[in-house]
Amino acid sequence: MTVIVEDSIKEASASSSSTARVVWRLIGQYGTIAMLGLLIVTMTALEPSVFATSDNLVNVLNQSAIPAMIALGLTFPLVTGDFDLSIGNTASLSGVVACTLMRDVDMSIWMAISAAIMVGLVIGLVNGVVVTVLNVNSLVATLGVGTMAIGVNYKIAGGQPVGLSDSESFLEISLGTLLGIPYPVYIMIGFTAVLWLLLNRTVLGQSMQAVGGNPVAARLSGVRVERVRLVSFVICGAFAALTGVLLASRTGSAAVSGGDGYLLSAFAAAFFGSAVLRDGQFHIIGTLVGVITVAIGFNAIALTGMATYWQYLFQGLLLVLGVGVGSLARRRTAAT
Amino acid sequence: MTVIVEDSIKEASASSSSTARVVWRLIGQYGTIAMLGLLIVTMTALEPSVFATSDNLVNVLNQSAIPAMIALGLTFPLVTGDFDLSIGNTASLSGVVACTLMRDVDMSIWMAISAAIMVGLVIGLVNGVVVTVLNVNSLVATLGVGTMAIGVNYKIAGGQPVGLSDSESFLEISLGTLLGIPYPVYIMIGFTAVLWLLLNRTVLGQSMQAVGGNPVAARLSGVRVERVRLVSFVICGAFAALTGVLLASRTGSAAVSGGDGYLLSAFAAAFFGSAVLRDGQFHIIGTLVGVITVAIGFNAIALTGMATYWQYLFQGLLLVLGVGVGSLARRRTAAT
Amino acid sequence: MSGTCSSEGAVTASRLEMTDISKRFGGLRAVDRVTISLRGGEVLALCGANGAGKSTLVRILAGVEHADSGQIALDGVPVVIDRPETAAHHGLSFVHQELNLVPKFTGLQNMAMGADRQSRLGLVATKRLRRLASEVQERLGYRIPLDVPVDRLSVSDRWMVSLGRCLMRSAKFVVLDEPTASFTDDEAEKLYKVIKELTDSGVGVLYISHRLEEVLEISDRVTVLRNGSVAGSYETAELTVSSLTKAIVGHEVEALAHRRGDASTGAPIRLSVRDLRRPPNVVGASFDLRRGEIVGVAGLVGSGRTELARLLIGADQAAGGEIILDGKPYAPRGPHDAIRAGVVLVPEERRSQALLLSESIERNLAVASHGSARHLMCRFRPRRSHRAAVDIVDELGIKTDGVTRPVLSLSGGNQQKVVVGNYLRTRPSVLVLDEPTVGVDVGSREEIYGIITGLAGAGASILVISSDFDELAVCDRVLVMRHGAIVAEVPSHRATKGHLTRLCFEAEQPAA
């Protein structure tokens, strides 16, 4: 019955305003991606011989891999409506733990990596427990837990970078290639696929989205809200730790605060991504697009030799416009 | 009628569970403050001759003044349900602007300060417009605008610290005292009072709280939601700028990233404060208590000479427990 | 409907018993030693005034709230229901009093939520869910939009989704807490049919409603709660509307009387709406509203009544047409302008559109008066505001133990009164009420209409949108809206349920 009503009315008003609406809707849905396209086209025009090469594409993807891991992980708490400010510190700590274990205890690479990821799992678990059991707002909780992670980091490494004497096989993780493409690119693509499946094709993922959309409704429908939130923090912690390990494997040593810088960039990527194709909802593909957009932006800055301040203006503008245009367009769609 | 019901029930159930409830309620309401009290008592016991002196009290309040300004300003967007991640960058930029104007254009102190605060107002306005007109999530918007502010900062100062050759009268703002108490303490107290009045005794403040409670309902009740949110960003920007100026007058020069560190500490203070007396609502007195708690913690660390990693563990724990205990207790109160 | 399945001989019929259940909130006894029992194949109606404790009892059964004392037993075996999943596990399915949907999820996702624990590998069994959902659609005889995010659905479609979710699970007992509050009769009929099917297949139904005719029509037995305890249990056959009303309220209540619309016929026109449009929902609305007049708006779900009301206060911008208020053109750019001009809207969904849920009653009663303030820097006087709040609570009879309590702790009907009180504080000259009595008990409904008629008597002009056409009896005139246009105007004495329903459906030119 409703359907019939809607149809007949739609026909009646299929006038000029509907063209406008279609345009706005397209902008709303694809505006963010269009911005990325514009960036690529401009750069190709400006620096055809350097930018638009397959080498540079691989390079950009390779640069995206590490920030992608942490941002993809962050997407999970964001989906359930939580924040995680501890990811940068977790990444730093896990790198330090991995390198310390390899250096001081002579642990094998894979054992050390597992241990480092375990650290991430534990931090995620602590975050989750503080948030769901102590009922602390996730911003404060993760800020506090992150601060404690700095303390542990300091206790372990004493504020000094942890270098490996024999790091070749560890470096191989970042530097090795298969068919000319570095391993990190495969790692990124693989985990993106896994996480996409997790969020979109499993009950757990649906429950996460439900919790983010309306926790009360989710709870009343039998979703174990606390458990779902906890799991999202654990996933996030694990991926932050993975980021730390990959980061350490790039230089063969772990800097005490090596991962800290990824905090804001991960948020930027995830938020940028939330405007990709969807209306303010966090999702895996969006986050990946966000990470790659940021990487391409940085690549563009490096290639064109802009002054430092342009770099910041440009990044800020990218974020505001990338999200804003889509958002404005969607509002317009609703209005016309 | 209701009253009678209540009384009869109170009598009937004035048993063990009601004592438990009273205790939980007290912890819920005063738990955070009790933690602060515990800290003070412990420190007084440990370092009676240094900590519990009026000199040290003044010292702690003086140190609280700068972080208090930025955290109080941040409270406004938080009340309306928005975030502002640009405050640190705004503080840095306003300090650089003030010092540059004084050094290069020979502007008078008060003119330069006004100009710097104008910078904060403009950034707040831009934040507000991006959030309300472009309809961008406030986290992204302010992250983007803040990044642009870094760009402007670099453009002005080229990344170099801006020192003042003749800074005596400018330093006087931070160093001057009246009745033995430094000016910043008066500034802090004065602005706290003003902002308290603004939030609790004006229509604007009440509207902000309504917007934070339910923006749809507020809008249908005639509250001009967009305007109110915009104003809250502007206030926040102005106070971030004031922080930058005070910081510059305390350090005698402005660094390109001098104010950045206040971002997370302001969030920590405001969130800590949201657990003071009330349940998760941001309010002026709470934020002030949060700032002072952090300052006392820092003071305690300096006086007792804890190892650095303890500093981090302690700060993190303070945050998690301070908020968590109250929150847990309130949940308990509701349950019993 | 008689409980054919619940005959003594049916050995398999299951039995749900709640014994001596008590629950306190602070000092308030929401549920006090309540005992009810429900058998498979019968409909037990739970009646009671707002705040009587019906929903609390339901929430205890659902594992959302924990009883202070008492027992729940299924087929004589005591069970502990500490979480919603446990309730689902025991074969209990619920439609709670408030809409609980995930806005960005589609209808199907909402219906699937929490229902698919058994799928392998943790993967979502989309195909199976879709099949189940279409079965539910068939049973309801209503096409629930499955693939549209529910935040784009009308309120009543959302309720259909909610109902669909409840029916998706194979349950032994179904609990419906005011499922028809937002339904028109047509949709309600569909629900009755489903309830019949359910009971025929041996499912027990616990049914809560303030619509007493409906209760009498579909239930087998009625339990009445008053102030948290059982005031009486009855066989439906032995009840009438007036005896049930008396059981609920404790005293006689007169039925809503048709108003004699002569008082205001000569009064000056206050609001004149000419060809107002905002396609696709409103395509041409024209009507006049006089001083002191109460005008009803009838229509089917999705006929555009809510949209029209939003246009009147500028919550949405009209695409064409004009509005004249007191002889002057009136084009509000937003609710602020409207409130300042004296036009207010009491929105239809109180939780999402009208209340600051976690704030105090006092603050909720002050929002609109802040919204109508001239300057943002005007002074706010807390004591005065407190006194005003206390006055409104008294005046409207809001049942609470203090204005500083969170509005969340009020029962649905009392929350609705808070919403009305909030707007009344601005002393509006034109009051638009969108479904003002959703979930309001007979007594309170009487009171709310008493307030409305009182306001009209004091000169306010009132527009009442309602899907409960019986209520529209209080109006001087009733407008009928169909497909976004006002198609008929009916004087009070002819505004019977049957006539209005016919006008809502009729495709031909009606007699205006």
Add this chain to the structure above:
Amino acid sequence: GGGAETGAKASAGDSYSIGVVRFASSDPGSEGIVQSYLAAAKERGWETSSVDPQGAAGQAVGAISNFVQKQVDLIVVAVFPSDALAAGIKAAKSAGIPVVSIGGGTTDGVPVSLDFGRSNAKPLTEQMVKDTGGKGDLLVLGFTPGLPCVGREEELKAQLKETDIKVTRKEVPIPGQVEAGTEFAQAWLASHPKGSRPLAIWGCFDDPAIGAVSALRQTGRDDVLVYGINGTPAAVKAVKGGDMRATAYVDPATEGKRLADVTPDVIAAGTDAKERTLLPDVHAVTPANVDDFLKKFPGVLR
């Protein structure tokens, strides 16, 4: 009064109370020196306490005020420019407490500073000029907000004056310095193919230089000389592995001891002593001397 009192205490000689304001737990260069200074102080029986202001100048001023409250005999501040701690230094001075800076420069109230900038860049930049023969293209990865980096770039500028080296300068952000090094190097390499002119990359600290090394490995280039400063484990390893041409190392133990050695004098001399700058021992580490270097400082890779 305070000044006289401290003076009296100082002359007593043995036991001092010292407050240390670190820079940030994330700054290994200064952390190393601070730690060895604290160790040396402990050895001599002095009472120390330290705080970490997490890189924030306002916090550092607060920390100095806290130490003034504690009436310590000496305050050591790491990395913060002494000019940018005005209120703190003033408070210390009026309480008669001298301040020693690690890398922040001397000023009124800060009579002694350990140089952390220009001197560190000297031997390595000389090496670079020698290696390139005074001509070619150079990518400079600088960081203007950091005082040490500014000094190092001054040294670089001074040495480049007489040469035919063409400079491309990039500002690296912190955090994100390693990745920025990689990105900038990659872009620069793309426009500077293998050719006749010598190519070099000079980082004002090791992290961006290590990032550049990573870029070289990714693109398979071996014609570019990379220079860094600080001697982090990763950099020394890169030198050892031949990926990096040189880094400059300052031994924290030596410098910490150097500071501890001057401490009694500084306390005795008080706040008005003549300003002086301590110069560190800087070791240029190159593939040629790396093995000897590691024998001498085995802790570097540990």
